[in-house]
Amino acid sequence: MPEVDLQPNKEFFENVPPDNQGFFLRGSAGYDWGMKNRLARIFRPDTGRTVMLAIDHGYFQGPTTGLERVDVTVVPMAPYADALMLTRGILRSTIPATHRGGLVVRASGGPSILKELSDERIALSMEDAARLNVHGVAVQVFVGGEHETQSIENMTRLVDAGYRFGIPVVGVTAVGKELVRDERYLGLATRMCAELGAQVVKTYYCEKGFARVTAGCPVPVVMAGGKKLPELEALTMAYRAVQEGAAGVDMGRNIFQSKSPIAMIKAVGKVVHEAMKPAEAFEICFQSRDVDGSMSSPR
Ligand code: R5P
Numbered sequence: 001m002p003e004v005d006l007q008p009n010k011e012f013f014e015n016v017p018p019d020n021q022g023f024f025l026r027g028s029a030g031y032d033w034g035m036k037n038r039l040a041r042i043f044r045p046d047t048g049r050t051v052m053l054a055i056d057h058g059y060f061q062g063p064t065t066g067l068e069r070v071d072v073t074v075v076p077m078a079p080y081a082d083a084l085m086l087t088r089g090i091l092r093s094t095i096p097a098t099h100r101g102g103l104v105v106r107a108s109g110g111p112s113i114l115k116e117l118s119d120e121r122i123a124l125s126m127e128d129a130a131r132l133n134v135h136g137v138a139v140q141v142f143v144g145g146e147h148e149t150q151s152i153e154n155m156t157r158l159v160d161a162g163y164r165f166g167i168p169v170v171g172v173t174a175v176g177k178e179l180v181r182d183e184r185y186l187g188l189a190t191r192m193c194a195e196l197g198a199q200v201v202k203t204y205y206c207e208k209g210f211a212r213v214t215a216g217c218p219v220p221v222v223m224a225g226g227k228k229l230p231e232l233e234a235l236t237m238a239y240r241a242v243q244e245g246a247a248g249v250d251m252g253r254n255i256f257q258s259k260s261p262i263a264m265i266k267a268v269g270k271v272v273h274e275a276m277k278p279a280e281a282f283e284i285c286f287q288s289r290d291v292d293g294s295m296s297s298p299r
Contacts, residue, residue, distance in 0.1 A: 023036055024040075024043075024045050024048050025039055025043055025048060025219075025220050025247065026218065026219060026220050026247065027194070027218040027219040027220070028199065028219065028220075031166075031168075031199070032163075032166055033166075034165075034166025034167075035162075035163075035166040035167070035168055035199065037166075038135040038136060038166060038167060038168055039135070039136075039168055039199065039200075041083070041101075041102040041103075041135040042082065042083045042102040042104060042135050042136055042168075042200070043082070043220065043247060043248065044082055044273065047272075047273045048247060049242060049246075049247050049248035049272050049273055050082040050083055050102070050222065050247065050248035050249070050250075050272075051080075051081055051082050051083075051248060051249060051251075051265065051268050051269050051272050051273070052081060052082060052083045052084070052102070052104065052222065052248065052249065052250035052251070053074070053077070053078070053080075053081035053083070053084050053085065053250075053251065053252070053255055053256070053265065054085040054086075054224075054225065054250050054251060054252035055067055055070060055074050055084060055085065055086050055090065055252060055256065056085050056086050056087050056090075056106045056138070056252075057252060057253075058087065058089075058090070059087050059106055059109045059123075060109065060111065060112055060113055060117065061112070061113045062112075062113075064253075065257060066253065066256040066257040066261075067256060070090055070094045070095075071094050073256060073261070074094075074256060075094065075095065075096065076262070077255075077256075077261050077262045077265055078095065078099060078101060079100075079101065080262060080265045080266060080269065081101055081102075081265060082101060082102055082248070083101060083102025083103060083104055083135065083136075084099075084101060084102070084103055084104070085104045085106070085138055085170075085250055085252075086103070086104075086105060086106065087105065087106045087109075088105050088106075088124060088128065088129075088132060091103065091105060091132060091134075102135045102136075103132070103133070103134040103135050103136075104134065104135060104136040104137065104170055105124060105129055105132060105134045105136075105137050105138070106123070106124070106137070106138050106139075107122060107123060107124035107129065107137035107138060107139050107154075107158055107169075108120040108121065108122055108123050108124075108138075108140050108151070108154050108155075108158075109121070109123035110123065116146055116147070117142070117145075117174070117176075118140075118142035118145035118146045118147040118148070118150075118151055118174070119146070119147045119150070120140055120142075120147070120150070120151055120154060121150075121154065122139075122154050122157060122158060124137060125161075126158070126161035126162060126164065126165050126167060127165075129165070129167055130165045130167065134167065135167075135168070136167060136168045136169065136170050136199075136200065137158055137162065137167060137168075137169055137170065138169075138170040138171075138172050138202070139151075139154050139155045139158050139169060139170070139171060139172065139198075140154075140172045140174045141154075141155050141171050141172060141173055141174065141189065141192070141193055141198075142174050142176065143173060143185075143188060143189040143192055144176065144179050144185070144189075145174065145176050151174075152192070152196060155169065155171050155193065155196060155197070155198060156196050156197055159196070159197035159198065159199075160197075162199075168199035168200060169197065169198050169199055169200070170198065170199075170200040170201070170202055170222070171190075171193030171194075171196075171198030171200070171201045171202070172201075172202045172203075172224070173186065173189035173190060173193065173201065173202065173203040173204070173224075175189075175204060181204045181206055182206050182208070182209070183206055183208060183209025183210070183212055183213055186203050186204060186206055186210075186213045187209075187212065187213045187216050187217075189203060190203050190213055190214075190216070190217040190221060191216055191217055193217075194217050194218050194219045198219065199219055199220075200219060200220050200221075200222060200247075201217055201219060201220070201221050201222070202221075202222045202223075202224050202250050203221060203222075203223070203224060204223070204226060205223050205224075205226075205237050205240065205241045205246075210240070210244045210245070210246075211244040211245050213245075214244060214245030214246055215245060220247035220248075221245065221246050221247060222246060222248050222249060222250045223238065223241035223242075223246045223248070223249045223250070223251075224249075224250055224251075225249065225250065225251030225252050225253060225254045225255070226253075226254070227253060228253045228254055228257045228258075229254060231254075231258055231264055231267070231282060231286065232278055232279065232282050234251070234254040234264075234268075235267055235268065235271050235282055236278040238251070238268055238271050238272060238278075239271045239275075239277065239278045242271070242272050242275070243275070248272050249268060249272055251268060255268065260286060263285040263286050264285070264286075266285045267281040267282055267284070267285035267286065268281075270284065270285065
């Protein structure tokens with residue numbers, strides 16, 4: 001036991017106001033410590049943004065082009081992502097347990113591309129998410145889809161479970177082929193996810209009104225990538241999204257199907273975290289000797 005501390009001149013810094021522990025992410029100040037800490041592993045506290053690399057496509061479409069061998073193509077670029085979005089199958093089988101970046105694990109699934117995609121169920125228990133030490137779980141929400149209510153219930157049940165473990169839920173707004181990705185639809189879908197408890201919402205970019213979509217969503221919105229575009233176009237979309245209020249991106253094919261995936265993820269990082277103009281980021285990352293990532297280390 002230490003001896004009694006009778007020092008008369010203790011320093012309590014009475015004139016220094018205490019840090020009120022305000023949190024850097026929109027709508028997130030009221031969460032418990034563990035959930036905030038996990039969110040800070042997905043989003044960089046210094047920029048408030050994230051570059052997530054989505055590689056979960058196999059959960060409904062099998063070995064997607066670019067993801068045939070995740071160990072060969074994705075593991076080398078994983079350190080350049082702030083967070084990976086993936087399935088628990090790939091996480092356990094293929095991602096080294098020494099991985100230190102953020103992890104968001106898919107928690108819904110069921111139908112393949114051969115069936116009605118909105119007919120998903122919860123596909124991961126929160127106990128297993130905690131066992132995997134992940135920083136978030138992702139669930140698809142099909143607003144306007146055939147199984148809209150079921151997919152919303154999947155999300156709300158995961159949100160309840162997530163609060164028990166301090167694990168945030170990413171609501172992913174899936175847009176069916178028959179639906180239009182416009183401000184009206186995306187505003188509806190993102191707001192519903194946030195209102196019903198998702199701590200993060202992933203949605204597509206729309207050319208008109210995206211700033212109103214992000215403004216109307218009380219939690220961080222992360223831009224989804226979508227089909228493969230020419231690199232400069234994809235960078236431009238990411239740039240506009242963050243300028244218009246997105247807290248980062250979660251891109252898959254536009255990164256891992258790029259002619260140089262490491263150059264692309266580095267360019268996306270410059271656009272997202274440094275607000276670098278797309279053409280400059282492209283020039284620096286694709287035209288320089290740094291193109292394969294061998295000349296510099298990840299953040
Ligand atoms: C999105 O709905 C799913 O999670 C996808 O598997 C993935 O995130 C899509 O990524 P991207 O469209 O950027 O290839």
